[in-house]
Amino acid sequence: MKKYLLAPGPTAISPEVLLSMAQPILHHRAPEFVELLKRVKEDLKWLFKTENDVLIIASTGTGGMEGSVSNFLSPGDKALFVNGGKFGERWGKICKSYGVETVEIKVEWGCVVNPNDVAAALEKDPSIKAVFTQASETSTGVAHPIKEVAEVVRGYDHCLMVVDAISALGVFDVQTDAWGLDVVVSGSQKALALPPGLAFVSVSEKAWRQAEKTNNATFYFDFKKERAAIQKNQTAYTAAVSLIVGLEQSLKMMREEGLENIFARRALMAKALREGMTAIGLSSFPKEGASTSVTAISVPEGYDGQAIYKDLRVKYGITAAGGQDHLKGKVFRISNMGYLDTFDTIMAVAAVEMVLKAMGHPLTLGTGVGVAQEILLKK
Amino acid sequence: MKKYLLAPGPTAISPEVLLSMAQPILHHRAPEFVELLKRVKEDLKWLFKTENDVLIIASTGTGGMEGSVSNFLSPGDKALFVNGGKFGERWGKICKSYGVETVEIKVEWGCVVNPNDVAAALEKDPSIKAVFTQASETSTGVAHPIKEVAEVVRGYDHCLMVVDAISALGVFDVQTDAWGLDVVVSGSQKALALPPGLAFVSVSEKAWRQAEKTNNATFYFDFKKERAAIQKNQTAYTAAVSLIVGLEQSLKMMREEGLENIFARRALMAKALREGMTAIGLSSFPKEGASTSVTAISVPEGYDGQAIYKDLRVKYGITAAGGQDHLKGKVFRISNMGYLDTFDTIMAVAAVEMVLKAMGHPLTLGTGVGVAQEILLKK
Numbered sequence: 001m002k003k004y005l006l007a008p009g010p011t012a013i014s015p016e017v018l019l020s021m022a023q024p025i026l027h028h029r030a031p032e033f034v035e036l037l038k039r040v041k042e043d044l045k046w047l048f049k050t051e052n053d054v055l056i057i058a059s060t061g062t063g064g065m066e067g068s069v070s071n072f073l074s075p076g077d078k079a080l081f082v083n084g085g086k087f088g089e090r091w092g093k094i095c096k097s098y099g100v101e102t103v104e105i106k107v108e109w110g111c112v113v114n115p116n117d118v119a120a121a122l123e124k125d126p127s128i129k130a131v132f133t134q135a136s137e138t139s140t141g142v143a144h145p146i147k148e149v150a151e152v153v154r155g156y157d158h159c160l161m162v163v164d165a166i167s168a169l170g171v172f173d174v175q176t177d178a179w180g181l182d183v184v185v186s187g188s189q190k191a192l193a194l195p196p197g198l199a200f201v202s203v204s205e206k207a208w209r210q211a212e213k214t215n216n217a218t219f220y221f222d223f224k225k226e227r228a229a230i231q232k233n234q235t236a237y238t239a240a241v242s243l244i245v246g247l248e249q250s251l252k253m254m255r256e257e258g259l260e261n262i263f264a265r266r267a268l269m270a271k272a273l274r275e276g277m278t279a280i281g282l283s284s285f286p287k288e289g290a291s292t293s294v295t296a297i298s299v300p301e302g303y304d305g306q307a308i309y310k311d312l313r314v315k316y317g318i319t320a321a322g323g324q325d326h327l328k329g330k331v332f333r334i335s336n337m338g339y340l341d342t343f344d345t346i347m348a349v350a351a352v353e354m355v356l357k358a359m360g361h362p363l364t365l366g367t368g369v370g371v372a373q374e375i376l377l378k379k
Numbered sequence: 380m381k382k383y384l385l386a387p388g389p390t391a392i393s394p395e396v397l398l399s400m401a402q403p404i405l406h407h408r409a410p411e412f413v414e415l416l417k418r419v420k421e422d423l424k425w426l427f428k429t430e431n432d433v434l435i436i437a438s439t440g441t442g443g444m445e446g447s448v449s450n451f452l453s454p455g456d457k458a459l460f461v462n463g464g465k466f467g468e469r470w471g472k473i474c475k476s477y478g479v480e481t482v483e484i485k486v487e488w489g490c491v492v493n494p495n496d497v498a499a500a501l502e503k504d505p506s507i508k509a510v511f512t513q514a515s516e517t518s519t520g521v522a523h524p525i526k527e528v529a530e531v532v533r534g535y536d537h538c539l540m541v542v543d544a545i546s547a548l549g550v551f552d553v554q555t556d557a558w559g560l561d562v563v564v565s566g567s568q569k570a571l572a573l574p575p576g577l578a579f580v581s582v583s584e585k586a587w588r589q590a591e592k593t594n595n596a597t598f599y600f601d602f603k604k605e606r607a608a609i610q611k612n613q614t615a616y617t618a619a620v621s622l623i624v625g626l627e628q629s630l631k632m633m634r635e636e637g638l639e640n641i642f643a644r645r646a647l648m649a650k651a652l653r654e655g656m657t658a659i660g661l662s663s664f665p666k667e668g669a670s671t672s673v674t675a676i677s678v679p680e681g682y683d684g685q686a687i688y689k690d691l692r693v694k695y696g697i698t699a700a701g702g703q704d705h706l707k708g709k710v711f712r713i714s715n716m717g718y719l720d721t722f723d724t725i726m727a728v729a730a731v732e733m734v735l736k737a738m739g740h741p742l743t744l745g746t747g748v749g750v751a752q753e754i755l756l757k758k
Contacts, residue, residue, distance in 0.1 A: 005403065005406060009617065010617070018400075018401040021621075022397040022398060022400065024391070024392065024397070025389050026389075027386045027698045058575060058576050059438045060437045063442075063599045066598045066599045070596070093598070094598050097596045097598040098598075099596065187617075195619065195621035195622070196407070196617045196619050196621075197437050197622060217477045219441075219476040219477075220438060220445045222476075238389070238441070238566075238575045240574065242400075243574070319409050
């Protein structure tokens, strides 16, 4: 059966990237690779919209998240984290591992954080040294208003704004410098449409100053060491060479399309998917701030989300994603990231229609597809 | 110019592996990938000669080394490390980052550790909780007698034998279980002839018991979490899927050849390289215990090792390695790991002859090659 990857990471990879990585490998200290890193680091700054150094680390995004705690906070320091899903929760767990005291803003799954709540928490406890949040919470399909949260955090000289943009960067606008995001983490296997194994982290001057004062154990994720290395177009330890070769190709394709065009295209695809689903009686799970990275779809009364997700895979070769934790069975998720375009969205709507129809749902086949087509025609 | 990779990591990759990784990517929770991990983990046990779980981590080898400190020792614990080169030194640095007190056995570069020195150190200080060493020290081309060191360590119930086998495993014999090696670390970009980005760690029951008592900060390198995951044929965080697909192919090829055959072939190639070099007046740098993973060659009086290394690259497209730290200029290094066979060794000898000849060395071209051929004929 032909296979399709519509999961929110790893995402589908272009043949151009796959073949670039299939070339004989370069040595990580070879002049050609040093030149390549020099180009790639500039491309990453373009993607992050920053003049800060962007570190390239051989780990998945979680490693970048861990380093974003351990490099900037010491045991006993206090941090605030926004917990509106699985990945928000992860910030809290990492802080705990490092002995960082946490203030939690619990956000109902499917909702966005209210910047006023962050403002109130910071006002109440001025010893908070960092605010951790997601730009896009993959588990719920919600995009938090990080620009507005950053505005709040910027009022506190000693407090860093740390953003997990793993499933956001390259899908919708994240303006690292203009919005004052001190630390932004991303990864290879989402919008960049590469295999998992690379984390990217941009770090502001404010954050570097804070890093001077921390005393947590770091070695592999020692950002200071990585900063010194990337300034010489190197990585501190052996680079994940083949993934970085793929990264250059992926970033080249993104530059050709242009960031604003990418954002518009992804937004249109996400809208087509959401409205296609609505047309057949399903609904978008987020109550607000639906992310254009991944669409979480609520399952109609009497249907099982896990069964829909499974049928997509078994009957049609489509790997999407189910719900996590208490959303298991209640939602399924379809990615809008990776090497996907117009007809992948149409396929997704068509496949969900066919799966539901076979389950006895009274929908009229083609209804959702027609709505999606209508929207995608506007491209 | 045609390119050749003779560096001690990343090493040359076979077309079979490169193309396996160029296939459309699998999702890390897809049933096909879970099945693949199940096969791969058994193959890794075969490679490690162990019944212990072998963890698969999305980082380079250094991440595996870090986890081998942080998971088994607490701040204030004492550990012994063998420092006979750059990578031995790294054990000490990692311990320091984690507040582990260290006892250092300094070994002259080019020499092996004396197991009696380890015995004396453990006897003198029974509070030592782990001994860290390399199986093959890549910076000097020396293989330490880890079997004998492990025999010493085995006498201490509360002391772990931790081996960096990153550039050893799959080149020469490392018997994890039979020799009582508690923690063995390896990586993808050496003998396994894969791109960098995977670390492998086998952990004994004795080590897992010690891990219960430690309180260092670990999150990404939390071995307990990885153990629970691999037992379910998963990884704790997103797996480096494409590299693991390549890993299956690489291990398949290794199983076809057979471990003992691989060891014999590598040993013969290393011998041919060493004796070919000797025949033209160069010498093997190690005074004892020359590793069959990488050959460090001392440069003749009046020649510059960095210039030889550079000429190999610039004139002939061969990436080898120079010397590190105080060996810079005094040695160059040629790998015996990766997708290399008989005629790569012959190429290496021929190229060094040609580079030296052009520098004015009085050697007779073909002398070293003839000696290498003679040895390789015995295959």
